[in-house]
Structures are given as structure tokens and as C-alpha cells.
Amino acid sequence: MRGPAVAIGLPFLLFCGLIAAGFLMPGWLRFITLIALAKGLVVLSLMLLMRAGLVSFGQGLYYGLGAYAAGLGVNLLKVTEALALLALGVAVAGAVAWVLGFLLTRYREIFFAMLSLAFSMILYGLLVKSSALGSTDGFNLPTPTFLGFAFAGTAARHALFVLTASVAFAAALLLHRYLGSTRGYLGEAIRENEIRVEYLGASVRGALHVKYVLSAALAGAGGALTAVATGHIDPDLAYWTTSGEFVFVAILSGTGSVAAPFLGSFVFEMIRTYAFAYSPNTWQMVVGATMLLVIIFMPGGLWSLFRRRPRLVTRS
Amino acid sequence: MSTPILETRNLDKAFGAVIAAAAVNVRVEAQEIVGVIGANGAGKTTFVNMVTGYLTPDAGTILYRGRDITALPPREITRLGICRSFQIPQLFPGLTVLDNVLVALGIASSRRLGFWRALRSPARIESAERLLADYGLSEFRDRMITVLPQGVRKLLDIAMTTVGRPAIVLLDEPTSGISVEEKFPIMTTILDALRATEATIMFIEHDMEIVERHAARVVAFYDGRVIADGPTREVLTNADVRQYVIGAELHRRR
Known part of the structure; x- marks a missing residue:
């Protein structure tokens, strides 16, 4: 059994190492890592639902909402602070999920997946038709301030990296704690047997509703950070292929740990970047082949590489 | 006359043309041990399903300590103190035996489920291990449900039912699917553990034979109706019960 010092110290060391690496790595790699961390939050949100047996094919809804909330926060409300934009993205995504959750938590399996997809496509349709929001072109965002400091150029990119890594680290830690609590672990129990959960005295729909809102808030955070990082927003953020990509990365990652989505997201971004660089017309084939190999050889996702294997028992 | 802990008044339930319950009136006093008998399709499980909120009766009232619980969902009935086990054990197959009990304890320990309090706290693990010991399940602690024999699953299902120290426990065929040799010791283990909690x-x-040995009172169902209700020996020798429930031939052989 790991001691508490290792359990707390190791993630913190990794986080410090990541922050330090952010200052040392080349700009292109820092950007890819930043995007991987932001999208990793969305994959983390999917992991939360998948542990409860729900697969959402519409997480682009909250990714897009988080991004647009941050973008409109800058352009309409004149909010310039990055943390405030992040909070806005989280709040809008969470609020919409709270409303939709009353309907969606009634459904399971393919019905939940398709209904979540339908809602994301409604948002996509609205955004595409809305000329005030830039229609299919979207709109740009200026660089925000960080805790009141206005950075520019490389300093701004470093500040954004530190912010994104900190949010990802905090979200992973909080979610880890939550998943180990009674309410958090209820997801596994619901996935296994809803009837038993109700007959133990817990509300299945209530528990799923909480998870759905938390999941949306995480995806909204990912969207807001992506918007701030790229400085541009367009309806593709809510398109079904974006949602599909998150599911793809969630399967690639595995659901064994809160660190898995970030690892999977980084691996995916690297594969895509190199595949696109070396084979611009067939990069999807490389990504697809990778997925095939992972499913065949690592059904538990990339995280299964880090799981301790049971020791072989030898007979004396 | 004291208020019974559980009372059903004129419960009716039909599934299309099939009448599963017709004017079912049952009154149970606190700490009674009541056997429910009847042939397949007589309405026994329908009765349990209605009392525990799985089914809503078409007509009639269910009272718990005088309070109407007829329209309450299962989780609220459980929270009030009426718990049940299932004919087919309802467990979490992908989890270990210990985790099954920990989930049950975690839910039972507080009305508002904790966001932060660890499910696997040392105190809760100790409680879970104590419960497993009470039901003779300690050796299966770290096994997955999928590899457990039926008798162990039944015991675990009942153990999980009792974690919240319910006032009433309804056991749906606790010994079905269990070998003849295991039936009696398993029933003794279950009732010993439950008697310690002073549950009805x-x-x-x-x-x-199990009914005769363990029940102080028996309610006999036939065709959705209660055809006999009283002390065990009296009900088991009742002519209608012998004809419709036990079977005259079988009874003669005994």
C-alpha cells in the first residue's frame, strides 16, 4: 500500500515538473501540451460519466458553451481576467447541464449517447446560424490578463500554460478525492446495478444528475481554456466530430485514473501532429490504426500500462 | 390496540387479466418473524414488491408505523427502515465483496451522501469486516461477485440489506437455489444475524420445514389472496393451505 506521502507528493512533483518543463520546451510543444491539458479536462469529464456507465457523444456541447461563454465574456461583458473567463465557462456549462440533466438522466446507453449528441448539434446549428456570433467563422479573443497582470508574447503564453496546468492539476485532484467518496464511487455501483442502489436508499437519478453537472463544468473549463489559448472560437467546437474525438481519446486513455485523460490527450495530440506532418492526406488512418492497436492490446486504455499487475502465485 | 409496524389494507394489483393481489390485508407487529408461503404465482413476491415500492398497488393502503407509504419510491421506503433482499441476489458484480458492503454502508451511513468523506475509511472497512464475519463471509472479502457460489451471493445480498439496521426486513426466498445441505445452516446464520438487530x-x-422451524406466524397466499394467517402450526395444518399451498399428497407423505 502506498503511503500518504507518496500519494500526495508524487502528483505534486509531477505537477512542478510539468510547470518547469513548460518554461523549457519549445513553443510548439508547449502549445500542444496546453491544448492536451485543456482537452484532457473534457476527457476527464467523459471519464466521470463512463465510470457511471454513461457515454456522452455530445460533450462538445459543454466544450463549445465554455468556449463561447469565455469569448462573449471578453467581447460583451468586457471581462479581461483569465480566471473570471474560466469561471464563466464553468458556470454556463454547469447551469445548462443542470437543466438538461433532468431529462438526460432518465436515459441510458445508446439513448443517452444520442440524446447528448442531439443537444450538441442543436447548439452547433444555433451557432452556425447566428451571424452575431460570427456564424461558421466564429470570432477572435484578445489575450486576457492573469491575476490582473497583462502579459504579452511569450510571457503571456507561459502564464496561460501555468494557468491551464494548474486548473488541470486542481481538477484532477478534486475529482480523485470525489471518486473515492461515497457519492463518487456510487457511479460504479450505478453502472453495476441501479436497482440495488435504489434499494440501499440512494437516488440513482440524483447521483447521475450531480455527475452530469460536474462533468459539464469540467468540459466547460476545457472549452474556456482552449478559447483563451487559441484566441479563436468557432462552431466546430460543438460539432459532433469534436465530441467523437473526446470519446476516442477517453477510450484511448482508459478510466483507471484521473491522470489517464491527460496522458491520453497528450498522446493523441502528438500522434495527430506527427501523422499530419508526415502524412497530411492519410493522418486519420494513422490515428485509427493506433486506436485499433490500443483496443486489441490494451483494452483498459493507455493507463493499463501503469497499473500494477497481480503477482503470480507459485505453489511450494 | 397498538399500532402495527406494518399493515396493508385491501391491496389490489393486477397485470392485465392476471390478478396478483386481491384485497390483501396483513398486519405485522414489531419483532415478529413471519413466514410467507404460497405456490408460484400466488402473489407473495408481488406483496413484497408493493410493500417495498417496486410496484404501486392498484388500490389499497400500506402503512408503516401508521404512516401511509403506499406511493413512496423504494429509496424512501428503505430510508424509513423497510429493507428487502431479492430472490435473485442484487449485487454489484464488477466489485469485490468488500466493496459491495462498503457501498451499502456508505449509503446507509448518512442521508446526504458525502462528497469528500472517503468510502474506504478505516472505520467503515472495520464495520464491513464485522458484518462479513456476522454472516460467515470473511473468507470471501476480496473475491469478485462473479466467482461466488449462489449461497454466498444470497448471504451477501441479505447482509447488504441489513447494513442500515432496518426495522423490517423482507427476505424473498432466501434459500432458493441453494443445496439442501446448505439451506438450513444458511437460514440459521441469516436469522441469528437478524435477530441480533431486533428487526421484524x-x-x-x-x-x-424451514418455515416450521423459524417462523412464529405464517401468512399463506393463494391466487393473490391471503387464505390463512396465524400461528405457524395452525396455518400449516389448515385444510385450504394443505390443499392449495403445501399440496395434499405431499402433506400426506410427510
């Missing part, structure tokens, strides 16, 4: 017990059972 109702159990559905087809084995009359």
Missing part, C-alpha cells in the same frame, strides 16, 4: 422479519419460503 418476513420471509418468503417454499420449504415448509
